[in-house]
Amino acid sequence: MLGDADFSWMRNYGTALYMRGPFGRLFLFTVDPRVIQRLLSAFEKGHLAVAKWRDIIAQNGGIPVVLNVHSWLARITLDAIGAGNYQMSMDYDLGSLQGNENELAKVYENLFAHAHYNWGDADIVFLDVVGYLPEWIIDLLRNSPDKRSKQMSLLAAGKEGGKDIMSLLVSAKHWSATISTEDLVAQLTTLLLAGHETMASTMNWLFYELSRHPDIQIKLRKEIIARIRREVLRYHPIQARTTRTAGQGDIILLSEAQKTTDGKTITEVAVEKEQRTIVSFDAYNRLTSIWGEDAHVWNPERFLNDNGTKTKTGLGVLSNLLTFSSGERSCIGWRFVILEMQSTLCALIPNFKFSSPPGNVVIFRVASGLMLPMDVFL
Numbered sequence: 001m002l003g004d005a006d007f008s009w010m011r012n013y014g015t016a017l018y019m020r021g022p023f024g025r026l027f028l029f030t031v032d033p034r035v036i037q038r039l040l041s042a043f044e045k046g047h048l049a050v051a052k053w054r055d056i057i058a059q060n061g062g063i064p065v066v067l068n069v070h071s072w073l074a075r076i077t078l079d080a081i082g083a084g085n086y087q088m089s090m091d092y093d094l095g096s097l098q099g100n101e102n103e104l105a106k107v108y109e110n111l112f113a114h115a116h117y118n119w120g121d122a123d124i125v126f127l128d129v130v131g132y133l134p135e136w137i138i139d140l141l142r143n144s145p146d147k148r149s150k151q152m153s154l155l156a157a158g159k160e161g162g163k164d165i166m167s168l169l170v171s172a173k174h175w176s177a178t179i180s181t182e183d184l185v186a187q188l189t190t191l192l193l194a195g196h197e198t199m200a201s202t203m204n205w206l207f208y209e210l211s212r213h214p215d216i217q218i219k220l221r222k223e224i225i226a227r228i229r230r231e232v233l234r235y236h237p238i239q240a241r242t243t244r245t246a247g248q249g250d251i252i253l254l255s256e257a258q259k260t261t262d263g264k265t266i267t268e269v270a271v272e273k274e275q276r277t278i279v280s281f282d283a284y285n286r287l288t289s290i291w292g293e294d295a296h297v298w299n300p301e302r303f304l305n306d307n308g309t310k311t312k313t314g315l316g317v318l319s320n321l322l323t324f325s326s327g328e329r330s331c332i333g334w335r336f337v338i339l340e341m342q343s344t345l346c347a348l349i350p351n352f353k354f355s356s357p358p359g360n361v362v363i364f365r366v367a368s369g370l371m372l373p374m375d376v377f378l
């Protein structure tokens with residue numbers, strides 16, 4: 001029967017064993033959870049952080065240290081998107097966790113915060129001047145065409161590459177129409193931008209909440225992570241809103257009747273052609289009619305039952321959450337996010353205890369393109 005051989009190997013030889021297959025080829029057979037996690041998580045970068053953090057704590061004589069988790073998580077997620085053979089990764093190890101001086105990693109460090117805050121004089125001058133530069137100079141500043149085209153011809157010829165997005169895009173097998181180099185670079189830049197800081201900041205919020213809830217950290221070490229993951233996505237949706245412009249006018253029924261400021265009750269809203277609409281993912285994720293009276297409380301237990309909701313809305317790609325938006329333009333990276341969160345948590349949580357830094361620190365959610373954590377010492 002299927003499994004009999006495996007069960008007996010496990011019983012007789014343990015959880016990992018080498019065996020010879022046809023033509024004497026050596027196989028590793030394993031049911032060891034850690035080994036499996038490592039083998040199946042090509043893009044898992046959390047274990048590198050574990051080693052580095054252990055070193056830092058050891059250098060401090062084993063005494064807990066205050067770490068800038070934000071910067072570490074940014075490096076974990078950047079490396080995860082870069083490396084690996086997963087369909088959302090790019091088969092390019094940035095090595096920023098290893099401390100590599102990487103140009104891309106440097107540019108992406110705190111990109112959203114820099115884009116919205118902290119503008120130095122040089123940035124302001126540069127942004128002003130850049131609009132007057134000829135296209136070829138901008139191109140030259142942006143990339144190094146020689147290196148790029150060499151790599152692309154290797155990928156196109158099938159000499160390099162795998163299942164990562166870069167190889168898929170370039171490979172003629174997967175791409176019926178020709179795609180220009182500019183389009184390809186634009187697609188990859190979009191993926192990096194859409195995927196990197198979103199994921200890093202969500203993880204940031206997750207560790208922030210865990211440091212405020214030591215009881216949940218203890219539970220988390222014992223239990224499965226899905227609930228925590230969903231709750232942080234609900235509570236801190238990194239893109240708080242989206243906007244749409246109506247292609248045509250419409251009258252839309254409300255789910256619940258609303259009172260207007262002059263006391264009337266309405267059951268529908270009118271949308272005019274070309275009207276800009278703002279959808280608040282953040283507020284939707286806190287609707288008491290959906291999430292219950294404690295919608296403003298960070299409480300992973302809500303996902304114990306019935307998808308965490310009082311009412312099912314059919315919105316979103318996961319558990320009625322709008323964090324990844326909904327419908328045809330919803331996030332294409334959400335499965336990657338879930339897997340990456342899982343692997344990072346599995347690597348870090350059993351090894352470290354997280355707590356807020358000493359002193360009276362208040363963390364604010366700052367609208368900075370994304371919802372970023374900003375700390376203030378009182």
Ligand code: HEM
Nearest residue numbers: 088194195198199202238239242323324325329331332333
């Ligand atoms: C926690 C992490 C993430 C969150 C919360 C998130 C959220 C979102 C949201 C809300 C949208 C819709 C934007 C709108 O219509 O206004 C979106 C779109 C998108 N996301 Fe994500 N995202 C995350 C991670 C990722 C990752 C890892 C990737 C890819 C590697 C990615 C790629 C994209 C792309 C390409 C779109 C545009 C889809 C389209 O317009 O058709 N995202 N994301």
